[in-house]
Amino acid sequence: MQSRSRLIATDLDGTLLRSDRSLSPRTAGALDRMLAEGRLVVLVTGRPIRWLHHVYDQIEARPMAICANGAVVYDPVADTVLRADPLAPDLLAEVVRRLRAEVPGVSFAVEITDGRQMRHESTYPIRWDQNPDAVRTFSSPDELHSVPAVKLLARAGEQDPDAFVTLVAAALGGLAEATHSSYSGLVEISAAGVTKAAGLAWLADRHGIGADQVVAFGDMPNDVPMLTWAGRAVAVGNAHPAVRAIADEVTLSNDEDGVAAYLETLSRREAG
Incomplete structure (x- = not known):
């Protein structure tokens, strides 16, 4: 430097x-x-x-x-x-639609209110959270994309993380960012450019x-x-x-x- x-x-x-x-x-x-x-x-x-x-x-x-x-x-x-810089509800809906079509058994969670709360599908495994009072299951399927989310989380059972993020990114086709930060098969999705x-x-x-x-x-x-x-x-x-x-x-x-x-x-x- x-x-x-x-x-x-x-x-x-x-x-x-x-x-x-x-x-x-x-x-x-x-x-x-x-x-x-x-x-x-x-x-x-x-x-x-x-x-x-x-x-x-x-x-x-x-x-x-x-x-x-x-x-x-x-x-x-x-x-x-x-x-x-959250994912807008309409973008969330399209991302979820694409991944359900391409990834068998995928389940989702969203980080909302700037990450102060999480909402998740009943099939999405919660493995660790510091604030369990801020986490709950969706009351209806539409709640997944009812409000902006700073991050969408996707799991599909046990997956090789590098292969799984490649699969998700291909399904999204540049619509949003896909990455991972663990070895547990979790893909983290953000708005494009974020x-x-x-x-x-x-x-x-x-x-x-x-x-x-x-x-x-x-x-x-x-x-x-x-x-x-x-x-x-x-x-x-x-x-x-x-x-x-x-x-x-x-x-x-x-x-x-x-x-x-x-x-x-x-x-x-x-x-x-």
Whole structure:
């Protein structure tokens, strides 16, 4: 990078957080150090807003967050959504129609009210949620596409995640974005053009920061657009092959505090 980094963008699960979803004291300290040095720290995640308190409870700072793979830009201090790019109801209906025609046994859930609530079909498996009171089954089939959704979630039993996202993307034909951030066969669908890169670029521009001044960390395919956009792309050691292939550097794994290790080195290097 030719200029001093001004923005640190990091994915959460599998990247900043350990496998048990905890944030190590070393990592929390590294983030605090970045903020003390005047850098903007941004959490860029597929998680909905309602899952962020689990992270904020482990750190003293309250970094900005880009949630739902770029669909929501969130200020935790004011508890305010600065920007949202949801799937419109008519678009949701068409996406669902196409996937039901192409994917046997597919079931759906939607993240609504900027990701503060989830609604799902009775056949959709809920494997983990931080706020069960915000989650319920649809009262009717039409509820699936009755209101805008910042993310549509699709499952069809046990699937190879890379093959499944390829199948879904082909069925959508560019109508919406399809990606994945886990190995459980879950595909995450956003409005066309909505990615982690788009959300981060909007926030960076708001602060007068260029892509060449951004260091980004990630581990899964939904991080690829952000890592491709950022001036410096860093994969953690446990990253998906697609992420390692486009990264400028590879640090230690998430369970070895890879983000913290890289930031410690970055701080020393740029101070010199």
